[in-house]
Amino acid sequence: MPTANPILIPELRVMLGEGDANGLREVARELHPATVADFSEGLEDAELWQLLDCLPVERQAEIFPYFSMPRQVELVQAADRSHLGPLIEWMAADNRDDLLRELDPDLVEEILPLVAKAERHDIRMLLSCPEGSAGALMTTEYASLPADITAGEAVARLRSQAPNSESIYYIYVLDSDRKLVGFVSLRDLILARPTALVSDLMQRDPISVRLEEPSDRVVEKLARFDFLAIPVVDEHNRLVGIVTHDDVLDTVRQDATDDAQRIAAISPLGESYLEAALVSMTWKRGVWLAILFATAALTAMVLAKWESPHVWLVAFIPLVIASGGNSGNQSATLVITALSTGDCKLSDWPRILRREFVLGLLLGGLLAIPGYCLALAYAPTAAAALVIPLTILGVVMMGTMVGSVLPLVFRSIGLDPALMSNPFVSAIVDIVGIVLYMLIALVMLD
Amino acid sequence: MPTANPILIPELRVMLGEGDANGLREVARELHPATVADFSEGLEDAELWQLLDCLPVERQAEIFPYFSMPRQVELVQAADRSHLGPLIEWMAADNRDDLLRELDPDLVEEILPLVAKAERHDIRMLLSCPEGSAGALMTTEYASLPADITAGEAVARLRSQAPNSESIYYIYVLDSDRKLVGFVSLRDLILARPTALVSDLMQRDPISVRLEEPSDRVVEKLARFDFLAIPVVDEHNRLVGIVTHDDVLDTVRQDATDDAQRIAAISPLGESYLEAALVSMTWKRGVWLAILFATAALTAMVLAKWESPHVWLVAFIPLVIASGGNSGNQSATLVITALSTGDCKLSDWPRILRREFVLGLLLGGLLAIPGYCLALAYAPTAAAALVIPLTILGVVMMGTMVGSVLPLVFRSIGLDPALMSNPFVSAIVDIVGIVLYMLIALVMLD
Numbered sequence: 001m002p003t004a005n006p007i008l009i010p011e012l013r014v015m016l017g018e019g020d021a022n023g024l025r026e027v028a029r030e031l032h033p034a035t036v037a038d039f040s041e042g043l044e045d046a047e048l049w050q051l052l053d054c055l056p057v058e059r060q061a062e063i064f065p066y067f068s069m070p071r072q073v074e075l076v077q078a079a080d081r082s083h084l085g086p087l088i089e090w091m092a093a094d095n096r097d098d099l100l101r102e103l104d105p106d107l108v109e110e111i112l113p114l115v116a117k118a119e120r121h122d123i124r125m126l127l128s129c130p131e132g133s134a135g136a137l138m139t140t141e142y143a144s145l146p147a148d149i150t151a152g153e154a155v156a157r158l159r160s161q162a163p164n165s166e167s168i169y170y171i172y173v174l175d176s177d178r179k180l181v182g183f184v185s186l187r188d189l190i191l192a193r194p195t196a197l198v199s200d201l202m203q204r205d206p207i208s209v210r211l212e213e214p215s216d217r218v219v220e221k222l223a224r225f226d227f228l229a230i231p232v233v234d235e236h237n238r239l240v241g242i243v244t245h246d247d248v249l250d251t252v253r254q255d256a257t258d259d260a261q262r263i264a265a266i267s268p269l270g271e272s273y274l275e276a277a278l279v280s281m282t283w284k285r286g287v288w289l290a291i292l293f294a295t296a297a298l299t300a301m302v303l304a305k306w307e308s309p310h311v312w313l314v315a316f317i318p319l320v321i322a323s324g325g326n327s328g329n330q331s332a333t334l335v336i337t338a339l340s341t342g343d344c345k346l347s348d349w350p351r352i353l354r355r356e357f358v359l360g361l362l363l364g365g366l367l368a369i370p371g372y373c374l375a376l377a378y379a380p381t382a383a384a385a386l387v388i389p390l391t392i393l394g395v396v397m398m399g400t401m402v403g404s405v406l407p408l409v410f411r412s413i414g415l416d417p418a419l420m421s422n423p424f425v426s427a428i429v430d431i432v433g434i435v436l437y438m439l440i441a442l443v444m445l446d
Numbered sequence: 447m448p449t450a451n452p453i454l455i456p457e458l459r460v461m462l463g464e465g466d467a468n469g470l471r472e473v474a475r476e477l478h479p480a481t482v483a484d485f486s487e488g489l490e491d492a493e494l495w496q497l498l499d500c501l502p503v504e505r506q507a508e509i510f511p512y513f514s515m516p517r518q519v520e521l522v523q524a525a526d527r528s529h530l531g532p533l534i535e536w537m538a539a540d541n542r543d544d545l546l547r548e549l550d551p552d553l554v555e556e557i558l559p560l561v562a563k564a565e566r567h568d569i570r571m572l573l574s575c576p577e578g579s580a581g582a583l584m585t586t587e588y589a590s591l592p593a594d595i596t597a598g599e600a601v602a603r604l605r606s607q608a609p610n611s612e613s614i615y616y617i618y619v620l621d622s623d624r625k626l627v628g629f630v631s632l633r634d635l636i637l638a639r640p641t642a643l644v645s646d647l648m649q650r651d652p653i654s655v656r657l658e659e660p661s662d663r664v665v666e667k668l669a670r671f672d673f674l675a676i677p678v679v680d681e682h683n684r685l686v687g688i689v690t691h692d693d694v695l696d697t698v699r700q701d702a703t704d705d706a707q708r709i710a711a712i713s714p715l716g717e718s719y720l721e722a723a724l725v726s727m728t729w730k731r732g733v734w735l736a737i738l739f740a741t742a743a744l745t746a747m748v749l750a751k752w753e754s755p756h757v758w759l760v761a762f763i764p765l766v767i768a769s770g771g772n773s774g775n776q777s778a779t780l781v782i783t784a785l786s787t788g789d790c791k792l793s794d795w796p797r798i799l800r801r802e803f804v805l806g807l808l809l810g811g812l813l814a815i816p817g818y819c820l821a822l823a824y825a826p827t828a829a830a831a832l833v834i835p836l837t838i839l840g841v842v843m844m845g846t847m848v849g850s851v852l853p854l855v856f857r858s859i860g861l862d863p864a865l866m867s868n869p870f871v872s873a874i875v876d877i878v879g880i881v882l883y884m885l886i887a888l889v890m891l892d
Contacts, residue, residue: 032653034671066670159637168633169615186632187614191605207478223699224512225480226692228674245691246672249698253669256702257783260709264779265772273784274797281801282808285776289842292772293813296765297820304761304824314760315750318876319742321764326711326738326872330731333710337703338719351720355727362728367739374743378750396735430764 009042016047021054028055028063037066045078053083061090065099070275073102076111085114088123094139094247097126101136125240134218135211137251138232138241143171145198147182152194158186167242170229173202178238180208180231208233211240215251220342222248259340262418263333265292288423295427302434310445312378313437316388319374320437323367324395324429331356331403332421339411340418349408356404357397364396384445391440395433402428455488462493467500474501474509483512491524499529507536511545516721519548522557531560534569540585540693543572547582571686580664581657583697584678584687589617591644593627598640604632613688616675619648624684626654626677654679657686661697666788668694705786708864709779711738734869741873748880756891758824759883762834765820766883769813770841770875777802777849778867785857786864795854802850803843810842830891837886841879848874 015023028036028051040051052060064072064087076084076099088096088111100108100123108127112120122140129135143161145154158168171189173182182202192201208231209218222230222245229242258268265288269276276284303317335352338344344352368389379385403425407417461469474482474497486497498506510518510533522530522545534542534557546554546569554573558566568586575581589607591600604614617635619628628648638647654677655664668676668691675688704714711734715722749763781798784790790798814835825831849871853863 032671155636168636186636190601190614190632190636219699223692223695225478228691245674245695246669249669249691249695252695252698252702253665253787256698256705257787259702260706260779260783263706263710264775266776266780269780272789273780274790274794274801278801278804278808282805282812285773285805286809286812289769289772289776289809289813290816293765293769293816296768297816299768300761300765300820303764304758306761312750314763315746315752317760317763318749318767318880319739319746321767322742322745322872322876323735323739326735327731329710330712330735333706334712334715334719337706341699341703343718344720348720355720355724358724359728359731362724363732363735366728366732367735370736370739370743374746426768430768434764 008039012040012043012051013047016043016050024051024054028059033059033062034066036063041067041071045075048075049079049083057086057090060087061092064091065095068272068275069098069102070271072099076103077107081110081114084111089115089119092139093122093126093141093241094137094244096123097136097139100127101131129211132215133211134209134213134215134232134243135241137215137218137243137247139167139244139247140241142167142229142231142239142242144174144239145171145184147173147175147197147199147202149198150194151189151192151196151198151201154184154189154198155194158189167229167244170227170242172206172231172239172242173198174239177236180206180233180237180239182206183231206231208237209243210235216255216340216342218243219248219252219255255340259336259418262416263336263422265289265422267419291423292426295423295430298427299430299434302431302438306438308438308441308445310384310441312380313387313441315378316375316391317434317437319371320388320391320395321430321433323364323371323392324399324433325426326399327360327363327396328399328403328425328429329422331359331400332407332425335404335407336418336421339407346408346412352404352408353401356400360397360400361393363400364393367396368393387437387441387444390444391433391437394436394440395429398432398436399425399429402432454485458486458489458497459493462489462496470497470500474505479505479508480512482509487513487517491521494521495525495529503532503536506533507538510537511541514718514721515544515548516717518545522549523553527556527560530557535561535565538585539568539572539587539687540583540690542569543582543585546573547577575657578661579657580655580659580661580678580689581687583661583664583689583693585613585690585693586687588613588675588677588685588688590620590685591617591630593619593621593643593645593648595644596640597635597638597642597644597647600630600635600644601640604635613675613690616673616688618652618677618685618688619644620685623682626652626679626683626685628652629677652677654683655689656681662701662786662788664689665694665698665701701786705782705864708862709782709868711735711868713865737869738872741869741876744873745876745880748877748884752884754884754887754891756830756887758826759833759887761824762821762837763880763883765817766834766837766841767876767879769817769838770845770879771872772845773806773809773842774845774849774871774875775868777805777846778853778871781850781853782864782867785853792854792858798850798854799847802846806843806846807839809846810839813842814839833883833887833890836890837879837883840882840886841875844878844882845871845875848878 040048143158145157169186171184172180173184175181182204183206184198184202188201207221207225209221211232211234218230229244231239232241232243234240261268267284269284371392372385372389375385375388376382406424407421410417410420486494589604591603615632617630618626619630621627628650629652630644630648634647653667653671655667657678657680664676675690677685678687678689680686707714713730715730817838818831818835821831821834822828852870853867856863856866
């Protein structure tokens with residue numbers, strides 16, 4: 001995220017101090033709304049509202065969503081209630097929905113009566129869609145036309161609807177029940193003869209997503225077909241909204257960070273690393289560290305029972321455990337990312353397990369060789385040293401199998417594979433690894 | 447990636463067998479190119495070429511990029527050379543560039559003479575841009591206009607240029623030296639009075655990226671400003687191409703997978719998990735497992751020197767190492783993802799280190815408590831048991847510090863933090879952790 005430009009802050013403060021509304025309007029008009037947000041982010045809440053108040057409400061509503069979400073929430077809480085009604089009304093439906101989901105429900109109930117009735121209905125509909133569904137991602141602002149008009153009429157109607165820039169390029173063709181029957185792009189309308197009928201230009205049965213479809217399916221479809229937007233329909237195939245490319249891009253970026261954090265056993269921060277509060281960060285890391293600690297404690301308890309006369313085996317404990325953990329971590333990450341990008345599906349499990357079995361054999365064999373060489377330096381005999389390579393082979397194979405099976409199991413019972421797999425992979429691989437080591441040593445040496 | 451639809455394959459084969467070119471044309475005309483690619487993916491190379499040959503070359507060029515990259519390469523290698531010239535000529539510049547980068551350079555030199563001269567120049571220009579730069583992501587197909595014409599003339603010119611759908615919605619305004627002076631959207635042109643001048647409608651000094659700018663900066667800018675495309679300029683501010691939203695989305699998705707794999711100590715596969723060859727997968731995982739094994743071997747060698755009379759300490763070795771490794775892994779992942787999404791910059795290092803120091807203290811303290819309880823069960827005295835919580839606190843703090851410093855160090859010397867950090871974090875945390883454990887035990891018990 002670009003950081004605030006500190007150079008412009010004093011200039012802005014002078015203009016605010018002098019009440020130079022014209023100057024401020026000029027600055028805000030010339031620049032992209034995102035740039036205005038970047039430049040003014042360093043101002044205090046009261047100063048920021050003073051700046052926004054100089055601008056027409058349409059412009060305020062354009063700039064507002066470009067502040068970071070915590071800042072938007074702060075600004076809403078600090079705001080005079082009379083400002084909020086018009087601002088909320090003018091904000092794009094999807095940005096507004098994102099903001100309202102972050103606010104205290106009581107505050108939302110306080111704000112809603114300030115909003116025009118038609119908008120209020122839209123807001124409640126979007127808020128009722130569960131997080132992570134197509135409905136929660138979509139906006140209700142889209143361009144639609146009937147099928148029985150000409151391209152020339154269609155362009156004239158679009159001119160008078162003047163939909164915002166997000167949604168004018170893709171136009172959805174609806175029948176009298178608002179059912180989605182076709183799709184036409186502004187490009188097609190512009191290039192067509194003005195007398196051509198929309199019904200002849202349109203593509204029939206356009207690709208769409210259902211209101212309740214999970215967001216990763218929305219991402220997959222939009223990315224696969226290179227769409228600017230994808231229509232969202234209800235169970236009767238009626239158009240209820242669209243998901244636009246920019247929201248999909250934001251979702252993908254956020255999901256990628258969340259997934260990486262989950263794989264590293266951190267509950268997703270959901271905000272920027274430097275902005276996250278220390279208390280919430282301690283909790284989001286601490287809870288998983290504690291779970292991982294509990295699994296390591298089990299390993300310690302198993303190990304405490306081991307009274308082997310072969311002291312040289314102790315030195316190899318971390319090596320044996322790490323070999324299993326590292327290969328298990330690799331397998332789990334590969335399967336988790338492949339599931340989340342749609343590269344493989346649950347039904348591919350036999351192929352996945354076959355692959356990981358073969359890979360475990362190859363990788364375990366590969367590591368067993370240097371393991372044997374190292375063991376020769378410490379073991380009393382060359383035969384005794386064989387404990388190490390055999391354990392490494394077994395532990396790596398178990399690591400790849402556990403690492404690939406667990407994400408599949410968690411996905412199949414509806415749990416998030418990224419968040420759940422890591423602690424369980426560690427727990428199983430560590431404990432079984434130690435037990436395997438003890439058993440192989442027992443059989444071969446005692 | 448959607449898998450091939452096996453149901454249609456027999457139908458397609460019948461049509462191919464009967465030489466039903468009209469039927470095949472019909473199928474390919476009605477469906478989205480991505481859907482045609484999905485449906486026909488299960489055909490043999492020769493059958494696929496037979497299908498493509500029934501279609502006009504424009505349509506072939508639309509469908510071709512929707513096959514997976516390995517399949518595209520296979521198809522090109524299997525192709526009659528006479529097919530390739532026109533196909534390559536008609537493909538969108540960015541898709542073509544992606545494909546040619548994957549081919550053997552000798553094959554590229556064989557194909558290029560078959561392509562029209564003007565296109566050849568474009569191809570060489572794009573191929574000369576280094577991987578991961580804006581230039582390698584961009585397409586040379588964009589709509590441009592001079593500033594001194596009216597909106598009505600502008601729309602008429604766009605009609606005659608009829609640029610492809612990727613690039614008609616954003617129009618770049620160039621001066622006589624092809625320098626980028628402004629930007630206007632098709633929406634603005636349609637909504638404006640037809641007699642309004644482009645120079646009055648356009649936004650001046652549009653946001654652009656330089657040809658050599660790294661792709662993550664391109665992603666950041668396009669995402670921040672919600673653009674459909676971002677213009678790419680050379681050192682004289684001349685427009686050389688655009689990067690479109692769909693290519694940015696593909697890049698983000700690929701980069702996210704690559705990063706997750708790097709963090710799990712896997713060289714990015716660069717292809718789908720199930721499609722990757724076993725040999726290359728063994729190599730991409732094995733090389734990092736071997737490096738991690740070498741660091742674990744060092745730990746074993748240090749541990750072999752430890753001749754402590756306190757046997758109960760052995761059971762806690764995996765627990766101590768895991769505590770450091772887990773917290774270090776968390777910190778490294780947080781810093782790596784924050785750097786790669788632009789959430790924080792190298793210059794934020796003092797804040798990052800301060801945060802991680804405090805977090806290390808908190809998390810280490812948190813884990814020290816159950817650590818002490820567990821130690822009480824095995825240690826001879828309550829005072830001796832203190833070795834465990836003290837070591838845990840030290841190891842966790844070291845983990846958070848090493849985990850956050852190393853990605854910053856690697857980024858500052860130009861190495862990929864995601865790929866390099868993991869093995870080094872493990873190596874340092876494991877060895878220092880064991881040494882710390884041995885030292886604390888020595889001081890407190892002997």
